[in-house]
Amino acid sequence: MSLENPFQDPLRFERRVPECAMVIFGANGDLTKRKLLPALYRLAYERRLDAGFAVLGISRTAMSDGDFREKMLASVKEFLEDSPFDADVWTAFAQGLFYMAGNFDDAAVYPALDARLKEIETARHTGGNTLFYLSAQPSQYIPIAQGLAAANVGKAGSGWRRIVIEKPFGHDLASAQKLSAELHSAFEESEVYRIDHYLGKETVQNILAFRFGNGIFEPLWNRRYVNHVQITAAESIGVESRGSYYQEAGALRDMIQNHLSQVMATIAMEPSATFRPNSVRDERSKLLRSIRVMKPDEVLQNTVSGQYGPAHIGGEDVPGFRQEQGVKPDAQTDTYAAVTFFVDNWRWAGVPFYLRSGKRLPKRVTEIAIQFNAAPLEIFNGDESTTAPNLLILRIQPEEGISLKFLSKRPGAGMKLRPVSMDFNYGSSFGERSPSAYETLLLDAIIGDATLYTRQDMVEASWAVVDAVQHVWDNTKFDFPNYAAGTWGPKAADDMLARCGHVWRQP
Amino acid sequence: MGAASGTIAPDRILHDMADLWVSLGKQGDGDAGVLRACSMTLVVAAEESDDAQAIGETLAALMPEHPSRAIVIRFRAEDQRSLAARVFAQCWMPFGHRQQICCEQIEITASDASLPDLAAVVLPLTVPDLPVMLWCRSPRLFHLPAFSQLSAIAQKVVLDSAAFSDAQAALGEMSGAAAAGHLLADLSWTRLTRWRELIAQIFENRAQLANLPRVSDILIAHRGTAIPATSFYLAAWLMDGLAKVGAHPRVRFHADGGEPAWRFTLVELRAQGNADAIASIALAEGHAAEVRTGGLVSKALLPALTDYALMREELSIPGRDPSFEGALAAAAKLALS
Numbered sequence: 001m002s003l004e005n006p007f008q009d010p011l012r013f014e015r016r017v018p019e020c021a022m023v024i025f026g027a028n029g030d031l032t033k034r035k036l037l038p039a040l041y042r043l044a045y046e047r048r049l050d051a052g053f054a055v056l057g058i059s060r061t062a063m064s065d066g067d068f069r070e071k072m073l074a075s076v077k078e079f080l081e082d083s084p085f086d087a088d089v090w091t092a093f094a095q096g097l098f099y100m101a102g103n104f105d106d107a108a109v110y111p112a113l114d115a116r117l118k119e120i121e122t123a124r125h126t127g128g129n130t131l132f133y134l135s136a137q138p139s140q141y142i143p144i145a146q147g148l149a150a151a152n153v154g155k156a157g158s159g160w161r162r163i164v165i166e167k168p169f170g171h172d173l174a175s176a177q178k179l180s181a182e183l184h185s186a187f188e189e190s191e192v193y194r195i196d197h198y199l200g201k202e203t204v205q206n207i208l209a210f211r212f213g214n215g216i217f218e219p220l221w222n223r224r225y226v227n228h229v230q231i232t233a234a235e236s237i238g239v240e241s242r243g244s245y246y247q248e249a250g251a252l253r254d255m256i257q258n259h260l261s262q263v264m265a266t267i268a269m270e271p272s273a274t275f276r277p278n279s280v281r282d283e284r285s286k287l288l289r290s291i292r293v294m295k296p297d298e299v300l301q302n303t304v305s306g307q308y309g310p311a312h313i314g315g316e317d318v319p320g321f322r323q324e325q326g327v328k329p330d331a332q333t334d335t336y337a338a339v340t341f342f343v344d345n346w347r348w349a350g351v352p353f354y355l356r357s358g359k360r361l362p363k364r365v366t367e368i369a370i371q372f373n374a375a376p377l378e379i380f381n382g383d384e385s386t387t388a389p390n391l392l393i394l395r396i397q398p399e400e401g402i403s404l405k406f407l408s409k410r411p412g413a414g415m416k417l418r419p420v421s422m423d424f425n426y427g428s429s430f431g432e433r434s435p436s437a438y439e440t441l442l443l444d445a446i447i448g449d450a451t452l453y454t455r456q457d458m459v460e461a462s463w464a465v466v467d468a469v470q471h472v473w474d475n476t477k478f479d480f481p482n483y484a485a486g487t488w489g490p491k492a493a494d495d496m497l498a499r500c501g502h503v504w505r506q507p
Numbered sequence: 508m509g510a511a512s513g514t515i516a517p518d519r520i521l522h523d524m525a526d527l528w529v530s531l532g533k534q535g536d537g538d539a540g541v542l543r544a545c546s547m548t549l550v551v552a553a554e555e556s557d558d559a560q561a562i563g564e565t566l567a568a569l570m571p572e573h574p575s576r577a578i579v580i581r582f583r584a585e586d587q588r589s590l591a592a593r594v595f596a597q598c599w600m601p602f603g604h605r606q607q608i609c610c611e612q613i614e615i616t617a618s619d620a621s622l623p624d625l626a627a628v629v630l631p632l633t634v635p636d637l638p639v640m641l642w643c644r645s646p647r648l649f650h651l652p653a654f655s656q657l658s659a660i661a662q663k664v665v666l667d668s669a670a671f672s673d674a675q676a677a678l679g680e681m682s683g684a685a686a687a688g689h690l691l692a693d694l695s696w697t698r699l700t701r702w703r704e705l706i707a708q709i710f711e712n713r714a715q716l717a718n719l720p721r722v723s724d725i726l727i728a729h730r731g732t733a734i735p736a737t738s739f740y741l742a743a744w745l746m747d748g749l750a751k752v753g754a755h756p757r758v759r760f761h762a763d764g765g766e767p768a769w770r771f772t773l774v775e776l777r778a779q780g781n782a783d784a785i786a787s788i789a790l791a792e793g794h795a796a797e798v799r800t801g802g803l804v805s806k807a808l809l810p811a812l813t814d815y816a817l818m819r820e821e822l823s824i825p826g827r828d829p830s831f832e833g834a835l836a837a838a839a840k841l842a843l844s
Contacts, residue, residue, distance in 0.1 A: 006709035006748035009830045012700050019712045051805040090804040125714045125801050
């Protein structure tokens with residue numbers, strides 16, 4: 001019988017994590033520097049990691065362990081958000097940082113990696129538990145998985161092995177299936193953790209608490225009471241230095257296929273029987289599979305593709321997408337995508353879900369607005385504000401919280417109504433600092449909790465929906481640019497909602 | 508806001524509070540207004556001589572995370588019955604927001620002789636449907652016969668055995684109250700959390716966990732001269748955990764002198780015949796602890812144990828805390844043995 005730690009106190013202690021070593025492929029890259037190492041340091045600072053926790057970074061650049069530690073120290077100091085830096089904690093943490101240079105296509109790298117991991121296991125008592133993190137180019141996912149499989153890296157001991165991969169999980173359904181098949185040659189699906197940092201955000205997790213921890217909302221959460229749902233993920237910046245990558249991706253693939261589909265699944269899924277990873281993921285997956293796949297002749301009626309043009313904002317000239325570095329002057333890439341999805345199940349039949357995402361919109365905001373049906377009878381004889389429907393707004397970023405808008409009588413004589421807002425501000429109601437999405441998700445991967453990670457069937461279900469749109473878009477010549485930077489997107493997006501009698505909410 | 512002397516009418520206080528919200532709303536910035544937040548009623552019982560400013564600052568710091576209606580009762584040792592009250596608000600503007608968030612605070616001054624009247628005043632002032640927590644900052648008040656009427660209003664009473672002159676007697680008294688069905692919390696136990704967490708974390712590692720049944724000796728070194736309640740709690744908790752894996756170690760306490768008495772300087776778990784400890788945690792400079800286990804040394808920061816930090820943790824557990832209840836009973840037994 002295995003021994004259980006008798007000292008746990010879940011009421012007061014944070015979740016504890018087992019001993020483990022983490023191998024980061026692409027350790028010299030931006031993601032490692034900006035997100036992974038700051039998140040890991042922060043976990044160490046919060047005493048969430050085992051004392052022997054180790055990181056083995058690997059990338060092409062030749063570097064010693066000492067150089068790697070120096071480099072990571074500079075990154076942590078630069079990118080550690082709203083957290084103090086402590087030199088002593090860093091010194092102890094940095095003793096567990098190791099590095100090896102290697103080309104991921106070179107088969108000889110993997111036996112060397114295995115040998116290095118064994119040394120680390122002995123020195124740091126990591127128990128043979130290994131988390132592989134692929135912070136590399138997507139084209140290298142398959143060679144890495146194959147290399148790990150061929151050399152049996154980390155397989156000899158009694159520990160576990162898991163692999164975390166970043167999006168994109170393919171660029172269409174076929175390539176996603178191929179990627180999964182290749183990964184499965186080395187790892188079981190239960191060992192594959194597809195990260196979607198949106199799901200790691202506290203407020204996205206709070207959707208589950210809000211829906212399934214309270215009894216009053218769920219009875220309203222269906223086609224009888226909900227008129228429509230709007231999910232917006234807007235960015236005020238352009239493609240910056242990612243022009244050449246973005247040109248091949250576009251907003252539909254980059255945001256709607258993954259982040260927004262997952263948010264939609266969280267909003268619309270059925271209650272899970274338990275809060276176990278597969279139970280929650282089964283419900284998300286079922287929802288994604290219930291999204292109606294558009295027929296080719298329905299696509300242009302129910303979707304809008306946009307691309308920003310140049311504009312003058314705040315006294316500054318901002319370039320259009322086609323003027324961005326690395327972008328072709330005739331690029332047909334969508335920097336804005338809006339879609340109307342319908343969910344073919346009993347709960348949501350007929351309720352439109354409007355999803356939009358774009359670059360160079362007026363502000364950076366992500367939110368979900370659930371508009372309820374208006375009162376069936378207007379008895380107050382007022383203007384249109386007296387019939388304003390109730391809105392429930394779940395704000396994901398930047399001002400995380402929940403607002404409920406309803407009508408109230410204005411003080412004074414007469415029955416004049418006005419909309420008021422009841423607000424719950426996540427940050428100010430709970431003064432604690434929220435962990436970053438990467439802190440949450442890395443900890444989950446080390447613990448083995450895949451609830452917030454995307455499973456193969458979920459990826460394939462969302463690709464099936466998005467592929468149908470993308471295929472038509474790929475065969476359509478759009479008259480781009482069709483919206484000016486700093487505006488809320490193309491007029492066609494307003495028209496799409498107007499056809500159903502709806503208007504976009506201005507976040 | 509409104510004040511009365513001699514007697515207190517709860518309705519008057521509630522009326523004053525309503526006026527307070529109206530006036531705050533008028534001060535607000537147009538549509539943004541004031542957001543009222545409340546997750547509990549927090550009653551603070553303190554001596555008149557207790558530092559009012561420090562209590563106010565602690566409550567203000569607690570409000571963002573535990574928004575509550577705070578009722579601060581300041582007692583003076585006086586035979587004549589006297590009561591007075593005032594109402595005000597604690598407000599803060601979260602960074603980058605346009606809306607002020609405010610919580611109410613009622614301050615009552617009372618003589619000891621008025622204690623029997625207080626329950627009837629406080630009860631109508633509690634927020635309906637939300638928990639009531641009573642933080643008793645003075646052992647003297649806890650010992651007053653009429654205190655039980657006030658504590659009966661609360662779901663949980665938070666005490667600090669470190670403020671009692673005799674740790675053994677305090678543990679015995681609290682254990683008796685807990686056995687009688689009162690829900691208690693002790694800030695001496697709260698002070699242990701980070702040390703307990705560090706110990707628990709060491710044994711998340713399977714290699715270290717395998718050593719646990721071999722533990723034969725526990726050393727707990729602390730400041731002060733007498734054994735403080737924190738040391739009894741830690742010993743009781745460790746022995747309970749070790750008993751679950753079949754280990755029944757000896758416990759040795761060592762007093763290093765100095766202040767505060769409840770601060771540990773070293774905690775060691777050893778196996779007989781081994782030169783190195785299985786695990787040791789030593790107090791290091793600057794609110795830090797040095798953790799040694801399996802040949803690895805790591806540094807952990809220990810948060811400053813201010814009233815705010817301790818209460819922040821306790822207020823997040825308004826219900827039962829089985830670990831504490833078990834440790835209290837065992838610590839009392841150990842202290843009185």
